Amino acid sequence: MWRTRTSTLRYAGVMAVVTRDELEASLDALRTSTPDPRAGILGPRSVAWRLGGDLAVFAGGGRAALLQLAHPMVAHAIDHHSRTRADVLGRFQRTFRNVFAMIFGELEDAFAAARRVHQVHTRITGEMPAIGTWPTRYAANDADALRWVHATLVDSVLVVRARLGTLAPADRDAYVIEMNRFAMLFGIPRALLPRTHADHAAYMAGMIDRLAVTASAREMAHFLVGRSGATQPALGRVSEAMTAELLPPAIAAAFALRPARVTVRAGLAAIGPLYRSLPRSLVAIPAHAEARRRLAGRGPSRLGAWTERQLFSLAQRTTR
DSSP states (O other), X not given: OHHHHHHHHHHTTOOOBOOHHHHHHHHHHHHHTOSOGGGTTTOTTSHHHHHSSBGGGGGGHHHHHHHHHTSHHHHHHHHHHOOTTTOHHHHHHHHHHHHHHHHHSOHHHHHHHHHHXXXXXXXXXXXXXXXXXXXXXXXXXXXXXXXXXXXXXXXXXXXXXXXXXXXXXXXXXHHHHHHHHHHHTTXXXXXXXXXXXXXXXHHHHHHHHHOOOOHHHHHHHHHHTTOXXXXXXXXXXXXXXXXXXXXXXXXXXXXXXXXXXHHHHHHHHHHHHHHHHSOHHHHBOHHHHHHHHHHTTOOOOHHHHHHHHHHHHHHHHHHO
């Protein structure tokens, strides 16, 4: 059902914008199905905390960002309404703090972040040039566009985990289903959400066939990997190589990314066993570690705050 509705809306050029009332109804449904509000929408026993709770998720950040930019509506909205080029660090911080609050925060923190994001999105609407079968109107709260952004995040975590050898077959369905609760924080209708990993994979394959990388999307992608200036930062080269290797080949080519060298492929293969051997406490992202401390009745750690600052600074050092 969910795939049919998406196709019908898109090819008819009709948008289904999530309203504030629809968002609140979705949040109410989450509230009634959350056993422990202190643990948030997912909780420490979830597969989502385990798969999305350590530093490996950042390896797929470039992949998710470029898949989103390959969606013409998303790219046009970011190009015309975002200060990404002027404030890379600020946008990175705001995005991830909202996402981490939604996934690892207490229930009311997750709801506050959801309402904040929705409110910002209400101002992002307009017209765009005709591109294939895509509509000429866009809105950041469009249910189908939100569905795509959500799917790229889910898919990129799964792809990175598979590359590292840390993805059990049973985890795929569980992760996709659990992350539907994250999708509810954006008011994405249940009819658009997958019931299995197979549903998710079919949706991704269909969307990738339809994506269209515009000139502005390509320019933004090159900026994000530091190729907009005279020289490319070392971290930008690493980010570009990693992203090119993880993206579907046709999408990487459409963005004119430099192909990953053999050393990058070999490195990805070699790092898996090493990464799996590291203590989980050593590789946990700060938001995950702090959530566990909170549930154990412990206060925030200075190490967590320091690690977060270092991670956020990497975004700026990648582009310049």
